[in-house]
Each structure stands twice: as C-alpha cells, then as structure tokens.
Amino acid sequence: MFFNRCYWLWFNNRATYNGIVKVGVIVFPGSNCDRDMFHVLQDVFKLDVKYYWHEDKLPKNLDAVVLPGGFSYGDRLRAGVIAAHSPVISDVKKMAEKGMPVLGVCNGFQILVESELLPGVLLKNTSLNFMCQWTELIVKNNKTPFTSKFKLGQKIPIPIANGEGRYYIDKENLEKLKKNNQIVFQYGSNINDSVFDIAGICNKEGNVVGMMPHPERAVEPEINPKDCAPSNMIFQSLIATVGARK
Amino acid sequence: MTYYKINTDAHSLYYSEIAEQALPLFEVQVIIENKAGMNDPEGDTILNDLVLKGGSGAIKKIHSAKMLKFQITSPKKESAEKSVKKICDDLRIYNPMVSKVTFSAKPI
Numbered sequence: 001m002f003f004n005r006c007y008w009l010w011f012n013n014r015a016t017y018n019g020i021v022k023v024g025v026i027v028f029p030g031s032n033c034d035r036d037m038f039h040v041l042q043d044v045f046k047l048d049v050k051y052y053w054h055e056d057k058l059p060k061n062l063d064a065v066v067l068p069g070g071f072s073y074g075d076r077l078r079a080g081v082i083a084a085h086s087p088v089i090s091d092v093k094k095m096a097e098k099g100m101p102v103l104g105v106c107n108g109f110q111i112l113v114e115s116e117l118l119p120g121v122l123l124k125n126t127s128l129n130f131m132c133q134w135t136e137l138i139v140k141n142n143k144t145p146f147t148s149k150f151k152l153g154q155k156i157p158i159p160i161a162n163g164e165g166r167y168y169i170d171k172e173n174l175e176k177l178k179k180n181n182q183i184v185f186q187y188g189s190n191i192n193d194s195v196f197d198i199a200g201i202c203n204k205e206g207n208v209v210g211m212m213p214h215p216e217r218a219v220e221p222e223i224n225p226k227d228c229a230p231s232n233m234i235f236q237s238l239i240a241t242v243g244a245r246k
Numbered sequence: 247m248t249y250y251k252i253n254t255d256a257h258s259l260y261y262s263e264i265a266e267q268a269l270p271l272f273e274v275q276v277i278i279e280n281k282a283g284m285n286d287p288e289g290d291t292i293l294n295d296l297v298l299k300g301g302s303g304a305i306k307k308i309h310s311a312k313m314l315k316f317q318i319t320s321p322k323k324e325s326a327e328k329s330v331k332k333i334c335d336d337l338r339i340y341n342p343m344v345s346k347v348t349f350s351a352k353p354i
Contacts, residue, residue, distance in 0.1 A: 126287045
C-alpha cells in the first residue's frame with residue numbers, strides 16, 4: 001500500500017512538471033500555515049515555491065498563488081479584513097483577473113472574501129468554539145484548477161481548524177452561486193451551520209478558489225491517518241492545469 | 247545672495263494641519279450590528295449561559311454588536327458623520343452583507 005502510494009505520487013507529480021510550476025505563498029503578519037504550505041508544495045510536490053511578504057510585489061512569471069491559513073493581523077476587526085488591504089492583494093487581484101489560479105485556505109479564504117475576490121462572508125462558528133477536527137468534503141465542481149482531477153461527488157477526508165468558518169451568503173447570491181457552479185466543496189454533514197454546507201467556493205471564472213479545510217495538513221501519511229490521495233489531488237489538479245498551459 | 251527653496255507641499259500640509267486644528271473635534275460612534283434575521287450566537291450565549299442562569303428571567307433577547315469611536319475634526323456634525331461613513335464604506339470596516347451600521351456624532 002505504502003509503495004503503491006509512493007509510486008502514484010511519483011508518477012503523477014515528480015515525473016511530469018517537476019519544478020516547472022512557480023507558486024507564490026503569501027505571508028501576512030500572523031500567518032501560521034505558510035511553512036506547512038511551502039513544505040508541501042516544495043518537498044512533496046517538488047514545485048518551485050517562494051514566499052512573498054504582504055508588502056511585496058508579485059513577479060509576473062508566477063503560475064499560481066496560495067494564501068495560507070493563520071490569523072493575519074490577529075483577526076482584528078474581522079478575520080482577513082485588514083490583510084485584504086495589503087499591497088500584495090492588489091497584485092493578486094490583477095493576476096486573478098488574468099486567469100492565474102489562486103487558492104485561499106482557511107484565513108486565506110477569509111482574505112479572498114474580504115478582498116471581494118469571492119462572494120459571501122465567513123462568520124464565527126455557531127458554537128463560538130475554535131473547531132479543530134477531521135471532516136469530509138464532497139466535490140461539487142471539478143472544473144477549477146484545483147479540482148480538475150476529481151470526480152463529481154468524490155469525498156475528501158480533511159481537517160478543519162477555524163473559529164470563523166461559518167460561510168454565509170444571502171439567498172439571492174446563493175442562487176447565483178448555484179447557477180454559476182461556484183460551489184466547489186460542501187461538507188458531508190452540517191458541522192458549523194454554513195449556508196448550504198458550503199466549505200469552498202470559486203469565482204465566476206473558476207480560477208480563484210477559497211476553502212476552509214486544510215489540504216496541506218492531509219497530503220502526507222505521517223499526519224493523515226485516513227487517506228492522503230484525495231487531498232493530493234487538489235495540488236495535482238493545479239500541476240496538471242498549469243502544466244497543460246505551458 | 248542666498249536663495250531659499252520653498253517646499254510648497256510641506257507648507258500647504260502645515261497650513262492645512264493648522265486649519266484642521268482650528269476645526270471642532272467630534273466623536274463619531276459607529277455601531278455595527280447584525281442585520282435582522284442573522285444568527286447571533288454571541289448574544290444567544292450571553293443570554294442563555296450567563297444572564298438567564300444568573301436568574302434574570304425578565305430578559306428575553308440580547309443582541310451583540312461592535313462599537314468603534316472615531317475622533318475627527320470637521321466643520322459640522324453632519325460632515326463628521328459623512329466622512330466617517332465614507333471611511334467605513336471604503337475600507338469595509340463592516341461587512342455590508344451581514345451588518346447594519348449606525349453613525350452618531352457628538353462634539354468633544
């Protein structure tokens with residue numbers, strides 16, 4: 001089983017676009033999943049990864065950008081709202097408009113929402129507790145750069161870790177999300193009262209994806225007691241999408 | 247003969263600061279609360295796990311909110327409120343999807 005998994009990882013990632021995909025990991029004051037994300041992208045998937053501080057300019061040759069999880073600016077005012085005004089976000093917006101894949105995980109998702117790259121808002125969990133547990137996602141859209149390798153309805157065992165992860169959007173805009181196929185992931189069960197059990201969405205074009213669960217914490221068997229393969233496919237989808245464009 | 251280069255930007259900034267100092271100071275209170283029908287788990291927790299358990303059965307509902315106080319120089323109360331509202335709208339100090347906001351200014 002282990003060797004099968006190793007071969008599968010090697011076959012799907014390392015032999016194809018090794019080092020060709022250039023990914024920027026954006027770091028804000030208070031980010032704390034940036035190193036995990038960097039490690040996974042560089043050491044597990046062998047991508048060309050660089051950190052970019054929130055005051056930096058992004059180079060034009062980047063293939064993708066990841067906004068990692070954490071507590072940017074200590075979640076002051078609302079999670080993600082201060083980071084959404086960072087200089088780097090204006091570059092992210094410009095590159096997203098041109099179709100570059102952007103992934104926001106947890107606090108990264110909150111920043112994408114507060115910067116209006118994605119619709120809706122993430123509110124405090126109804127329990128008011130910080131929720132840290134394994135959950136199950138269901139893939140609802142496999143047309144994005146981060147889900148292209150999934151089958152519709154495929155399940156992903158993955159951990160969440162958030163205090164403000166309850167996705168909310170009003171009825172009118174929820175209908176727009178459904179109509180435009182912008183709901184990317186749903187929770188398998190109602191864990192935090194998110195509207196329509198939404199765990200991840202994308203923009204209309206599909207290149208900007210935000211999700212509350214942490215795929216970077218689920219791709220290595222050392223820290224994933226369940227199944228790494230589905231979470232791996234999030235990054236493999238990115239590699240395949242960018243690789244196909246090159 | 248000595249020539250002095252005058253930094254007009256610095257001068258105008260200096261004089262505008264003096265002009266601002268001459269204006270009255272207002273405190274604008276910005277109250278950010280949930281729109282009607284929104285879940286308010288914080289208010290519910292305070293009610294159910296604190297107030298009602300403390301024996302205050304007459305209390306039927308608690309709404310939580312956030313208040314910010316801006317101190318601003320402005321010629322009038324109305325213009326102080328308008329300026330603060332513009333700042334709050336432009337910087338998304340509140341999320342228009344879930345929050346309603348009230349502004350009220352008073353001279354300090």
